[in-house]
Amino acid sequence: xxxxxxxRILVSIAVFFLAGxxxxxxxxxAYAYENPDLLPNTPTPVVDLAKSLxxxxxxxxxxxxxxxxTETGWKLRVLTQYDRTPGRAVINFWGLDDKSILLVADSRxxxxxxxxxxxxxxxxxxxxxWIELQTRFGNLYFVREQGEDQAILQTLETVKGCxxxxxxxVVPGLPKEQWVLTLISSLVGGVICGxxxxxxxxxxxxxxxxxxxxxxxxxxxxxxxxxxxxxxxxSEWLPLVRNIAGFLIGALVAYLSPLxxxxxxxxx
Numbered sequence: 001x002x003x004x005x006x007x008r009i010l011v012s013i014a015v016f017f018l019a020g021x022x023x024x025x026x027x028x029x030a031y032a033y034e035n036p037d038l039l040p041n042t043p044t045p046v047v048d049l050a051k052s053l054x055x056x057x058x059x060x061x062x063x064x065x066x067x068x069x070t071e072t073g074w075k076l077r078v079l080t081q082y083d084r085t086p087g088r089a090v091i092n093f094w095g096l097d098d099k100s101i102l103l104v105a106d107s108r109x110x111x112x113x114x115x116x117x118x119x120x121x122x123x124x125x126x127x128x129x130w131i132e133l134q135t136r137f138g139n140l141y142f143v144r145e146q147g148e149d150q151a152i153l154q155t156l157e158t159v160k161g162c163x164x165x166x167x168x169x170v171v172p173g174l175p176k177e178q179w180v181l182t183l184i185s186s187l188v189g190g191v192i193c194g195x196x197x198x199x200x201x202x203x204x205x206x207x208x209x210x211x212x213x214x215x216x217x218x219x220x221x222x223x224x225x226x227x228x229x230x231x232x233x234x235s236e237w238l239p240l241v242r243n244i245a246g247f248l249i250g251a252l253v254a255y256l257s258p259l260x261x262x263x264x265x266x267x268x
Contacts, residue, residue: 036089045069047090050080052105052148061153074121074163075100076156080148082107101159105152112151113138124167125159132171133158174234182226186243189221190250197255222247 038049045065048058065076077094079086079102086093096102098118105112113134117125136142137155146154162168196214200207226243 035084035086036093038084038086039089039093045076045094046078047086048078048080049084049086050082050105050107050148052080052107052152054149057149057153061156065156068160072163073099076159077102078105078152078156079103080105080152103152103155105148107143107148110140111135111138112143112148113155125162126169129162129168129171136171136175170229170232172233174230174236174239178229178233179239182229182239183243183246185221186226186247187250189218189226190247190252191254192221193218193247194251194254195257197251198258 039047044062046053046058046062053061061078065078069075075094075097077090077096077100079090081104085106090096090102094100094102096116096118098120100116100118101121102116104114104116106114111134115130115134117130133155137151137158143151158171158173161172192214193211196218197206197208197211199205200210222243226247227240230239230243
């Protein structure tokens with residue numbers, strides 16, 4: 001009985017502290033949800049509450065975004081925040097509409113970038129574009145190596161470049177880590193193709209029927225994941241040549257692999 005009594009006391013205390021922490025979290029979130037006092041009194045396309053940019057960078061970015069809006073009509077806005085946020089107050093402050101793009105940089109999460117995009121923008125830059133853009137420039141590895149300022153600046157340059165040329169389905173440029181993945185995919189596709197093409201009967205040189213049967217698998221790996229991401233993101237020919245060479249080498253090694261085991265079999 002005494003054991004049950006103390007157990008109930010501990011459970012009650014735990015529930016009390018849990019409810020208190022949730023209430024405190026909700027209260028702080030409510031205060032941070034919309035706080036127009038954090039916004040400046042003068043109009044500006046950049047509100048750097050987290051001080052992610054230097055004064056020189058911020059000044060140059062303000063002029064650049066204002067010029068871009070005047071020339072194209074696209075409204076690009078930047079908000080950096082950390083422990084405090086103006087929340088939805090930025091909508092009225094900037095007059096965000098269908099041709100607006102709001103970049104929010106907040107280092108509290110795993111990815112520092114998030115976007116609020118007007119409906120008219122999706123005609124030129126689809127939703128998959130924004131996911132890839134966030135993944136490329138907002139991840140912790142990029143921020144650790146390049147800094148928050150470069151994550152913001154390079155993101156904006158990419159968006160501006162795509163809007164100027166009439167839109168992008170994918171983020172231009174091929175980072176090294178992404179190219180390595182395409183190369184690995186090409187190699188694996190080649191290995192599968194080579195194993196499938198190994199002769200299975202006496203006098204057969206190439207089992208093209210089996211290679212054709214497995215073509216959906218190695219074709220997806222090589223063409224969709226090995227070649228597609230390269231040709232859609234860069235006009236450079238070197239990554240494409242390397243991926244094709246990787247596919248051919250993988251196919252050749254897998255095709256000739258039975259020859260490597262014949263000497264040992266003959267000796268035994």
